Amino acid sequence: VCIHRVRSCSGIRFIKSKYVCVFDKSALKFSHQQRLLRTSAVSCGQIVQFKLSDIGEGITEVTVKEWYVKEGDSVSQFDSICEVQSDKASVTITSRYDGIIRKLHYNLDEIAYVGKPLVDIEIDASKGVAPEEDVVETPPMSHEEHTHQEIKGHKTLATPAVRRLAMENNIKLSEVVGTGKDNRILKEDILNYLAKQTGAILPPSPKAEIIPPLPKSETVPAAPKDRARKIPVPVSRPIAFSGKDKTEPITGFHKAMVKTMSAALKIPHFGYCDEIDLTQLVQLREELKPLAQIRGVKLSFMPFFIKAASLGLLQYPILNASLDESCQNVTYKASHNIGVAMDTEQGLIVPNVKNVQVCSVFEIASELNRLQSLGSAGQLGTNDLSGGTFTLSNIGTIGGTYAKPVILPPEVAIGALGKIQVLPRFNGKGEVFKAQIMNVSWSADHRIIDGATMARFSNLWKSYLENPASMLLDLK
Structure with missing residues (x-):
């Protein structure tokens, strides 16, 4: 049963099949200042439509390049949901909620639009919003929502404490290169990045051991090999003849190139x-x-x-x-x-x-x-x-x-x-x-x-x- 905004009567009764839901006017909140999302009350939780927020730079549409979740998967806050690509950069969208993915609104390589639903997430009504209220979404690119969007190409590995440290200092994890296992971002990586931005000098990490270069006398004999290695070698690839022409849309960075070069003319x-x-x-x-x-x-x-x-x-x-x-x-x-x-x-x-x-x-x-x-x-x-x-x-x-x-x-x-x-x-x-x-x-x-x-x-x-x-x- 979908919840709708009500103004004209003090009570409404919906009867459908075996379900009966009674609503009171006082339980429904309405605001002209904010946008509202429709939610569905179900027996095990509440469905929230998670919309694609404004990425900036005037971008209105993106291409869905990869889904990191599927319907039925459980997600937590900051978990990566999908990777999208605009004509300027790749963006990984992360979850704002703890819950279960109930619907993916787009297939791979389809165009997703800013402000439109991206996924439906079932959340615990007791931990999230009330089951009989509209879910209020703040305007796009608010501070909270911005911290859940990271520009990058894959899921970021970092502990909640590291993510919190990045949020407190307004640092995008996508701009930090992780030095931990599997490129995991460590606390030291955040501090080093912060020091670079503020001009502070931090002591070098004991983990990074720099081996001094060999004397020139030892490296000279290897020079001819290095030069030989730089000679480009043709890559032999099997030639596949399909017999049919193929047409595909121009997306991502190629789309940006079309716009930029057209203006350059x-x-x-x-x-x-x-x-x-x-x-x-x-x-x-x-x-x-x-x-x-x-x-x-x-x-x-x-x-x-x-x-x-x-x-x-x-x-x-x-x-x-x-x-x-x-x-x-x-x-x-x-x-x-x-x-x-x-x-x-x-x-x-x-x-x-x-x-x-x-x-x-x-x-x-x-x-x-x-x-x-x-x-x-x-x-x-x-x-x-x-x-x-x-x-x-x-x-x-x-x-x-x-x-x-x-x-x-x-x-x-x-x-x-x-x-x-x-x-x-x-x-x-x-x-x-x-x-x-x-x-x-x-x-x-x-x-x-x-x-x-x-x-x-x-x-x-x-x-x-x-x-x-x-x-x-x-x-x-």
């Missing part, structure tokens, strides 16, 4: 290319890699590229700006949130390193490690994927020297980095020497950026990388 692109001699930077990185390893951070070339770009943006802030849709106003961004294009199994994603202008090279490297780890696991959150102001695409890790990068609106510039090659070059005396050469390809919005500005920025960025010591003069 409206931008008149200006291209500029150059080559960079990274010989000194290659030597410097080799010297710093052992120090970074001792700190537990993998040091690549990308942190240097990003920091050099940020120093260049300080001199040419128009490259770190955005243009409104009417092309009447330019907004100069205070933060240098530099995006890094990543190729993942889910497709192309571009997380960004926040506030590069106040970060050291080591801090950038540490943040890149975190983003790469989350990206590989499909756990990047919306915060990691939004707010970018400038982008670098390291296409050279796959191959190629030059590219024609496409600007990601509302940004106005992007750079594509080619692979590093050992090539002969001439020095000032006319002598041939072995140089580490990388090509860079820039694209800029020609509506507000002219060729001279792009060239000057590229020259400054190039000078920082060809003479890494010169960056020390401008570091803050």
